[in-house]
Amino acid sequence: MIPSPPETRASLILRLRDAADVAAWDEFVAIYGPLVYRLALGRGLQPADADDVVQQVFTAVAQSVGRWVEQPERGRFRGWLLGIARNIALKTLTRRPHGGVGLGGQQSPERLETIEAPGGPLSSQFDIEFRREVYRWAACQVREAIEPNTWNAFHLTHVEGVSIAEAAAQLNISVGNVYIARSRVIRRLRVLAKQFEVSE
Template structure:
């Protein structure tokens, strides 16, 4: 069974209200746990604390998603999830046993002011989601094309190797590399679009 790109489908969010829906929670965690972890690390947490934040965020979603769905002003799901991840990360940073600075707190206040001013953290969260989308869409497409086709795409479009070098190494023409790259790009776009057309991030 191939992986599917991680769009937050309305149906998935609705299923999260049921704590016993193991499949929904596994899918949700697979999509967002890596994103939450990397966001926590970017906010300054150590690896072990970032792992704890992931678990706390998932627990917070489980407790709050039903109430969030009932709100008329709820906005986008990802924005809500980011706020939870951000607030819990900052909470971890303020706990004495996790605090990496002096008891006086001046450095801590300065650090949190910097976090407040770091508007790119929110966009980083979205970038991380898009990264997960690409990685999982790639898993789908990778299973549907030949190894040579995938290598031609990955090495030129992702790794930045020259068309000439890749063609020579794979034993194919430069034209074949261009065709392979175009074919994979179209399939990636199709896989992502097919899920987006049936998803609604705001429910």
Template sequence: MTDFPETRESLIRRVKDTGDRCAWEEFSSMYRPVIYRVAKSRGMQDADAQDLAQQVLLAVSSAIGRWEKQCAETKFRHWLSRITRNAVVKFMTRGPRDVAVGGTGMLDWLEECPDPDSETAQRFDLEYRRQLYLTASDQVRRKIQPQSWQIFQMTVLDGGSIEDAARQTDRTIGSVYAVRSRVMRQLREAVSRLEADQS
């Protein structure tokens, strides 16, 4: 599993300031979708996953003032991942045990998981990486010509052929390759900038 960058310390300091609404919105826009997708991957319905994301963000807002980086190995996202994991486990095990015929398979499933912390942490990292890509792609899409994004979408995201993209956009095959390559480079650079901001 790829090791993802740490949330930048300047953002953490700003989020600790309860009056800095912009910092909280930036933080929430990065992590709410991550927490939501982790919850959905654990079998939660949409409304429950939304509630869980809100609960985790509330827990973070009340505890972030006490969070301190102990050493270079201390990672904020690991702390946030642990809060998310605890919220998921608490959600899945809350309430009285089902006593109807057949019982409940969820508690049995939780007991069979070899290391739920590791699985949730890996899922959290995957979803964080996905969110970095989505943020970078949004930045690039707003910056380039619509037809350039259309070519990238057709040939990379949708898996279409270069020839079809050239025909549909009335461009040469060589120019489609060039556009696609340029957009991929810009995406890599945008992800690198986001990662540098986070480190």
């Protein structure tokens, strides 16, 4: 069953103030976990360190999202989250266990140069990756809730670029049913993704 249409992205953020709201946190982690992980890998961290960054970012969000929500001029949520992730990645790259070479090794200075200030290319990349992650999450939700042929009609024509007529032949359904299936899937994807489209 598809989750009920979410109110808004803003309401999800408000719900994060409640650490016991498992559904809100599951949804939040499903979208932002892979996003922060890829961001950390892209900054030059090893997979284990990227996992640590994800954990630290979500801990930091849990501890401070209430204060962020209460700020009258708080800016965009993704900008705030990106700042947290950037700072934690920076600390991870510069960490020096037992006074030795930092975790990033001899390449740390070069890696630090890739962690630019807010508003730079990383912010744009973060936004692009965010939209991709929202689509992946919504697609997974929809695919689990509908008939396989309905999903396949959408995927063949919308993702793989197969013609409507060819998809109908492959799936042994009418051309009209392919159009209907596509429309249903796209509508459900939009409903699920809408909560993440609110200006933050």
